[in-house]
Amino acid sequence: MSWKKCIWGILLLGGGLCAQEVDPDLLRWKERMDSITGFQARVRMEVDISFVNMPVKYARVSYRKGEAIRIASEDFVMIPKRGLDLTLNELYEYPFMTLNLGKVRFADRECEMIKVIPTTDKSDYSIATLWLDTSALRILRSQISTKKNGVFDIVYRYTGRQQELPSEINVEFAVSGVKIPLRFLGKDTQVDREGMKGSTEEKGAIILQLEDVQLSRIQ
């Protein structure tokens, strides 16, 4: 038994909470998302990082069930490592267990707060928290702690009541400030890699807006 399982076991016993293999509400949501066989959309990307000045960028995103998301753009674009996996395939790629932490309010909606814990070491994330709107059957927020890329806090906004896919995704993450040389390709080019790594972390965000969404689902 891994140390993670031990800790969660102690928590469950102590807290009187009920651990499940997979939360039924999450399963219902997963079934709904599984009905999506693919989608195409235009993504508007707006980077919000204090030391980055980047104009709004556009890209085409396409997804086919069972394949990785494809992103194409004529310009240079920065694509967040989490946030565009709208079906959250990553979470259930490997075996996992869930823990329902009960009802919470988020964005004026009542949600179930569900922890997703992978049960193997193969997954790229160590734990994820989902805010699931059980009445609309939509994820409103996810917080994914990755093993290599830090924590991604993702908020999903929807326009229509029946919409499966969000129209706006706000991805927040921690980012280290870059020591910027006055000019480069000269003596000032020397960038202290260690110094960069040690510099203070700050919050960064990218706001993704999905436009012209074309969804295909199992009939």
Next chain:
Amino acid sequence: MRNLLLTELFKIFRQRKTYYAIAAVFVLEAFIMVSAYYQGREILEVLLENLKESFEFRGDLLNANLIIYLVLNSFWFHIPLILMIVVSGFLTSEYKDRTVEAILLQPVSKWQLIVSKYLAALIFTVFILAVLVGSTFLLSYALFGKGDLVVFLEGLSFFESREALRRLILAFLTGSLTMVFYAVVSLTLAVLLQEATVTWIVAALFLIGTTLLLRLDFHSDLLNTYFFPKLTDTWQSLFYPEVPNGVILRKNAALGAYTFLFALIGIWVFQKRDIK
């Protein structure tokens, strides 16, 4: 006056050192392109390292606009140094060969001669810069293709290809004023010092001093804005996310005034001094 100017230009383009200057510009350009090709990706990688954790990048930042920007950075030292050495030689070589005396034996006034030298220096500078800009844009776009420009100036700024091209052209135009300033200063130094080697050394020291003073804080807004070393980097302002157009125009006007002042000093000294 027109004939004098044409004669000066004829002499410039008959001199071997003019072609050395053009060759030096091409060598510099080639060096920047080759080093950018081999090291550019590594530099970009280092500077984007902290964003790599959260982002994947699509598109190539090692493109023509970045190469042109790197060539533009030779305006800090290399191009002014080449210009100062060559332009000062327009007069020092004539002092050395004693051709100044021969010219002044003709029905030519001293001020006409020196003004034609300044005008020839101006035309030569513009010509060298045109060669640099033309070849840089042509070669860069042919070899590296277009793309977004990333600049590291008080933050990491990205410009879309079209916007980058517009800013690069404006930066080259603004930087040209700085190059003209250095060319005029070197000719004035040639008037004052007359001897070639001494003029080159002082011109190089002037360039180094200006570069050092550029970074110095004078604790005075007036000096920090309008003292001439502080005006030599105005072209860099074109790469701020919000271009301070008013500041750029005022600084360019001030640099133009300094250029005119240095030329006037040279003309006045040449006019007053006896030719030995």
